Amino acid sequence: MSIAKFSVKNPVLVNVIMIAVIVLGTYSLLTLPRELTPDVSFPWVFVWTGAPGLSPEDTEKLITNEIEKEVRDVEGIDLITSISRENASFVWLRFETLSEDEFDKRMQDVRSEVEKVDLPEAAEEPRVLDFSIQDHIPMVSVVLSGDISEREMKDIAEDLRDDILEIKNVSKCQLAGVRDREIWVEVDPQKLQSYEMAISHVMDAIRAKNLDLSAGDIKVGRWEYRVRTVGEIDRIEQIKKVIVRANPIGHHVRVRDIAEVRDTFEDPEVLSRFNGEPSVTMTVSKKKQGNSIQIIDELKLLVKEYKSNRLPANANIAVINDSSVQIREFLGILQNNAILGMILVVVALYVFLGIRNAIFAAIGIPVTFMFTFMFMKYTGTNLSGSSLFALVLVLGMIVDDAIVIIENCYRFIQEGYSPREAALLGSKQVAMPVFSSSLTTVAAFLPLMLMEGVIGEFLKIVPIVVSLALAASLFEAFFILPSHIAEWSRKIQNRNEGHIRFTKLRRLYLRYLVKFLRRRYLVLGIATLIILLSIPLIWVVGIDMFASEEIPRVFVFVDLPEGTKLEITDQVIQQVEDVVFQLPETELVNVVANSGLQQREEEWFFKPSVGQVVMELTNENRRDRSISEIIAALRPKINAVPGITSLEFKIFESGPPTGPPVEIRVRGPYLDELQKVVELIKEEMRNMEGVFDIRDDFVPGKRELQIVVDEEKAALLGLTVAQIATNVHYAFEGGVATEIRDGDDEIDVVVKYKEESRQNSSDLENMKIATPLGSLVTLKDVARVQTKQGYSTIKHDELKRSIAIEANVDNKKTSALKVNQELERRFADISRRYPGYDLVFRGEFEEFKDAFNQLGQLFVVGLILMYIILAGQFKSFFQPLIIFMAIIFCFWGATFGLLFIGSPFNINNLYGLVALAGVAVNDSLVFISFINDARGRGVRRWRSILGSGKVRLRPILLTTITTVIGLLPMAIGIGGKSDIWSPLANVMVWGLSIGTILTLFLVPCLYAILGDIKRLIMGKRFMDEKGRIMQGVRRVLESVPGNGRNGSSVREESE
Structure with missing residues (x-):
């Protein structure tokens, strides 16, 4: 028993299963995690x-x-x-x-x-x-600010962090701007010298005092005792009383005699402010299965509770970098476009098929989507921008199967069959072409799952969701739809009913199809010429690398001269803040400033001479200026701030981390020589139009005071290089002598020279070091101090030292792809000019080349799979090639569409072309399938071509119209525009629209030409060609309802 027959015989069971799918799918939809990516x-x-x-x-x-x-x-x-x-x-x-x-x-x-x-x-x-x-892309941040003490702010932040970690599916909460508490023992070197001691004596004394050690058990009489030596320190006063040295006559030197002991915080590495006030930031990340929107909603309730009950009056708390805003907005755009598309699809079905058949087809949309949501829930797939776009993409496709079946069943009803018979016969007749068309679409999409790299990971969900939805639509079309047609259709008394609106269009199509068939070689030549002449359009359209969604958040990265103190950097950052605060309230939401930190895409960079200001801007519908215009207005004002050596603006974008538009890494053994090559490349880049923010990541580093030990002199005194280095580290950086516990906190006790005794090289040269022999030696007696320029960082690429050059590109003047290709050409001989040195292109360009190559290979794999499917169905080597011509027609349409909307080819659009290939073949497949069926029944060639054109015109137009209309809101941005997905939707809309028109005329011509070739090979002559075509026309027109006078005019025109 066939699936359709089972469906027709069991309508109650079918409807119960349909209702169960809708209920379970709705539950799955409501519980699916929603994410931006x-x-x-x-x-x-x-x-x-x-x-x-x-x-x-x-x-x-x-x-x-x-x-x-x-x-x-x-x-x-x-x-x-x-x-x-x-x-x-x-x-x-x-x-x-x-x-x-x-x-x-x-x-x-x-x-x-x-x-x-x-x-x-x-x-x-x-x-x-x-x-x-x-x-x-962290999920959300919470910032605590205000005029409160650092200790109070730290305590509140740590309590809030603990509460945040209690929220379900929060994985971590990182604190920034919080310093660990420390006990500083700041030693006076003059007093040390007066007691003939060195800093190592202080370290050893404190370390030896803070001890709580078990020494086993002893038995005394009937009792057993645990032996423990107790000397643990838990208060500052105990540290002050620690004896550093004593003599036989009872004199003691305690820590308080030679040092100041104070409870403080570690030296700041980063200084942070929120809207101009000192702040602590908590960055929150979630577990993989977590729902960002739910977590952030719970977090906001927690923040509201802190605001109401747990904060001092002069403290503030705010939620920033809230990804749920972008998630809701972006998913809202896709949802709005999906709903609009769905409405337009139903309207189109009503216009062409009538209300009853439109309902039959429309039922398949929610059923298919609910099936897909169930699969997504089961496989742990979240509802992200990628997965939701896949559903928008497939919206028009999922009714294609239903349209073909409904239209065919409707035709049988018009011919006098009962709805039950029509449901069985109509489903059976198109079962194989419908199944094959879905299979060819899946064959085009599935290889995209094999795409590797960052882009592949981000886009992998699209072919998965599309394939699931198409499989679900087949289930609905063959299991649920026949039952509905059999039960709810009515028998048509008038054979012309439902035909009137379509008859004129069909006659017009047949009239021009005859003309095209009679001049088929001329038509093929013109089509080929148009396609060949259109190839230069690709360069006119242009090729870019990646599309991304701009998030209204801008990073302003500021560099100062190397060696600048953190306090000086902070003064400059405050001036940058003052410039940003001049933006109007309609543009600026909040400002976060960090001195000593840059949060770049590739790494978080900590250094006293760098800083950043992060601007959160309002949504574009609230402001008059674009983000680029705001940056252009701020750039000269910030550049005028004294002390800045490098300034860069970075717009935060959603999507995969691909690196900067231009990133070149120069590699070689010596940094000095690398710098020469880097300057050469940067000079070329400065002369290239549209290239700006040119920078490299080489930083000279601080000037170093290097201690060169005279190892012979040191050895005579029993000293090693390591001992000398350790003593210097204690004195100037500080050494952790021990830890003390205060409640749950473990606090480091740090011993070092007092600040005024570690200011210059003479302090270093005159410091005293204790020898193993018990004497003191001055550092300059066993070592010399020399000044040398050091390095801030040393980077490697594939185990070679490297310096990276980065730049941004003004897309209005050029493209990142053109810039990278031009630089690659200009410096192709760099290894010859500088032996031992080479350069590699990273960032977007590397990802683009990799993704482009993979898309080409996967496209070929998809074509091979489609050819296998088509050759198996048609049992022909050549007919699949006719169908493949439809792909070329659609690609031409897509190229013209991108030219019209002014969007270049990029990876997203190229991805759309691969997807388009799977959809483009469907109309041609069913067309050729009907011609073959007619030929198999003995119908002559011309009548089979024209007859199939007459029968398939409506479903071909309907399937194309529903697919195009389903994507149209996304393509033109009716429900909101997406920079990532709208151009891809345009590729599908333009490709299918133009491609289908060409398919309706060129596929029959190609089929006829293939027949001509076969006849030529078999030695048959083209006898009375015109007469045979006209004979086919007459027989086809006789079957067109409402012929009369109009039919005669078509015949006369054809002749």
């Missing part, structure tokens, strides 16, 4: 190693190089880059696309290799971390 994890691993006290050169030599050597042989690594800076090493590993289990295994391999590295004593335990989209 798909929740993807990238195959990236970070190895972070703390290295307190080590310079960038030492970090590179002792840590980074060693880790890179160990991990480079781990299977599947695609790229290794690293950063060595003062106090830290950062190694970044990018893997090939792996399954979740494979990635976990590779990550464990990395951990195993890192554990083998012999690190210096100063290094901390390396941390191996993975990376997800939540690390790139």
